[in-house]
Structures are given as C-alpha cells and as structure tokens.
Amino acid sequence: MNGHPTREEDFDLYALGALEGDEKQAIESHVASCADCARKLAEARGRVAMISFAAPRVEPAPHVKELLLARVREEGRSAAPERAVAPREADSSSSGGVFGRWWTAVLAPVGVALAIATILLWNQNQRLNREMADLHAALVTQQKTLEEAHHAADLLAARDTIVVPLAPMPGMPKGMGRVTYNSDMGMLMYDGKVDPAPANKSYQLWLFPMKGDPINAGVFNPATDEISHWMMKMSPGVTPASFAITLEPAGGMPHPTGPKVLAGSVPVLKG
Ligand SMILES: [Zn+2]
Numbered sequence: 001m002n003g004h005p006t007r008e009e010d011f012d013l014y015a016l017g018a019l020e021g022d023e024k025q026a027i028e029s030h031v032a033s034c035a036d037c038a039r040k041l042a043e044a045r046g047r048v049a050m051i052s053f054a055a056p057r058v059e060p061a062p063h064v065k066e067l068l069l070a071r072v073r074e075e076g077r078s079a080a081p082e083r084a085v086a087p088r089e090a091d092s093s094s095s096g097g098v099f100g101r102w103w104t105a106v107l108a109p110v111g112v113a114l115a116i117a118t119i120l121l122w123n124q125n126q127r128l129n130r131e132m133a134d135l136h137a138a139l140v141t142q143q144k145t146l147e148e149a150h151h152a153a154d155l156l157a158a159r160d161t162i163v164v165p166l167a168p169m170p171g172m173p174k175g176m177g178r179v180t181y182n183s184d185m186g187m188l189m190y191d192g193k194v195d196p197a198p199a200n201k202s203y204q205l206w207l208f209p210m211k212g213d214p215i216n217a218g219v220f221n222p223a224t225d226e227i228s229h230w231m232m233k234m235s236p237g238v239t240p241a242s243f244a245i246t247l248e249p250a251g252g253m254p255h256p257t258g259p260k261v262l263a264g265s266v267p268v269l270k271g
Pocket residue numbers: 003004005030034036037038
C-alpha cells in the first residue's frame with residue numbers, strides 16, 4: 001500500500017492486534033515511511049492501552065458484540081463514501097469484509113465490546129469535531145462578509161465620501177478602476193479590472209496624500225477577467241491628492257518603485 005489507510009478505524013484495529021496478513025503488512029510498511037500515519041498509529045496504541053487497562057473482567061452478551069459491530073460497519077460506510085477505494089476492499093468483500101475477518105481473529109473476548117464501543121465513540125467524536133470546525137469557519141466567513149457589507153454601506157452613505165476613477169496610462173496593461181474613499185472614516189474601497197500583471201510582478205494601489213509619502217492601499221494579482229474588490233481601513237484624516245496603481249516586484253513594496261498603470265486625481269473641492 002502506498003496510500004494512507006482509508007479508514008481511521010484501521011489504526012485502532014491494528015493496535016488491537018485485529019488486522020492480519022496483507023492488511024497488517026500494508027499498515028506496517030506504510031507507517032515506516034509516513035510520519036502522519038505513524039503518529040496516528042501511536043495515538044491508537046495509546047487509546048488501546050487505556051482501553052485494555054479499563055476493560056471490565058466480564059464477558060459481554062454475544063448480541064451486544066453483534067450490535068456494536070453492526071454499528072461500526074455502519075459508521076465505516078457512512079464516514080467514507082467518497083474516499084478512494086483501496087485495492088484490498090475488493091477482496092475483503094468476498095471474505096466478509098475486514099470486520100468479518102478480524103472478528104474471527106485471536107481477540108481476547110474480555111473487553112472486546114468495550115474496545116469496539118470506544119473506537120466507535122472516538123470516531124464519532126472526531127467527525128463531530130471536524131463538522132464543528134467547518135461550521136465555525138463558515139460562520140466566521142459570513143460574519144466577515146456581513147461586516148464588510150456594513151462598512152461598504154456606511155462608506156457609500158457618508159456625504160464626504162469621494163469616488164475617484166482610475167484611468168489607464170499609455171503603454172501599460174489595460175484596465176480601469178475606481179477608488180471610493182472617506183478621509184474621516186479612514187476607509188478605502190477599490191473596485192477594478194486590469195489585465196494580469198507580468199510574471200514576478202504585482203499591482204499595488206497607493207494613496208498619494210497632499211503632504212507626505214505615498215501610502216500602501218493594497219497589493220493584488222488579478223487573474224484574466226477578474227474583477228478586484230477590497231476594502232481597507234487606513235489612518236483617518238489623510239487628504240489625498242491622487243490614487244494610482246503601480247507595477248511592483250511580486251508582493252509589493254514599501255514605497256512605489258514602478259510605473260503607474262492606472263491613475264486618477266482627486267477633484268479639487270471648493271467649499
Ligand atoms: Zn500515511
């Protein structure tokens with residue numbers, strides 16, 4: 001076996017001494033060259049050691065074992081429907097599957113039901129943890145989107161927000177952009193579309209203030225036909241003279257060094 005074991009239960013089954021023949025060898029040869037799986041096996045050994053220590057000295061009723069084994073089989077199927085089929089799955093079906101085989105293996109009957117139940121619960125717990133992590137990530141993303149929508153609405157609604165169109169410079173990649181900026185809020189929003197940057201280059205948006213050095217307002221590398229959009233919190237109270245996108249070494253620079261690709265001046269307001 002070159003790939004990782006397809007079932008997380010396999011580590012526990014191996015640690016329990018329940019795998020035989022090809023399956024046993026496959027795990028042994030794989031963990032010898034896979035640090036990740038070697039760590040999983042060590043964890044499984046730890047669990048099995050704890051289970052053995054805690055195993056009650058009673059023989060569970062046969063129907064309890066059967067019930068738990070049925071649950072484990074069910075779990076294995078529902079947990080890994082989309083995973084790649086390992087070569088051994090083809091031959092295991094003819095001999096009753098991996099569980100069919102290991103059940104007939106030399107497992108001490110005492111504590112077997114507890115071991116199976118613990119594996120079942122542990123795997124359920126792992127799945128729940130992963131689902132929780134996914135849900136949390138989705139929630140964070142939604143909160144960020146909502147927050148940004150609020151900021152954009154505030155920015156667009158503010159009376160002193162300015163909109164500065166950015167026009168292409170001669171001989172530069174084609175495109176157009178727009179900066180929406182509010183000095184009091186220190187909030188900048190960029191929307192635009194420009195041809196992809198040459199290799200090893202990035203675009204960088206700058207705020208050129210009336211006084212002082214240009215201020216970084218975002219580095220980007222758009223794909224073909226990609227519309228770029230971002231919002232950026234900046235130091236409030238800066239009065240801009242113009243905005244420009246320059247071509248910089250990949251990843252951007254602390255100060256503009258390259259030619260302007262798109263640029264636009266702030267219209268002079270007379271009060
Ligand atoms: Zn592995």
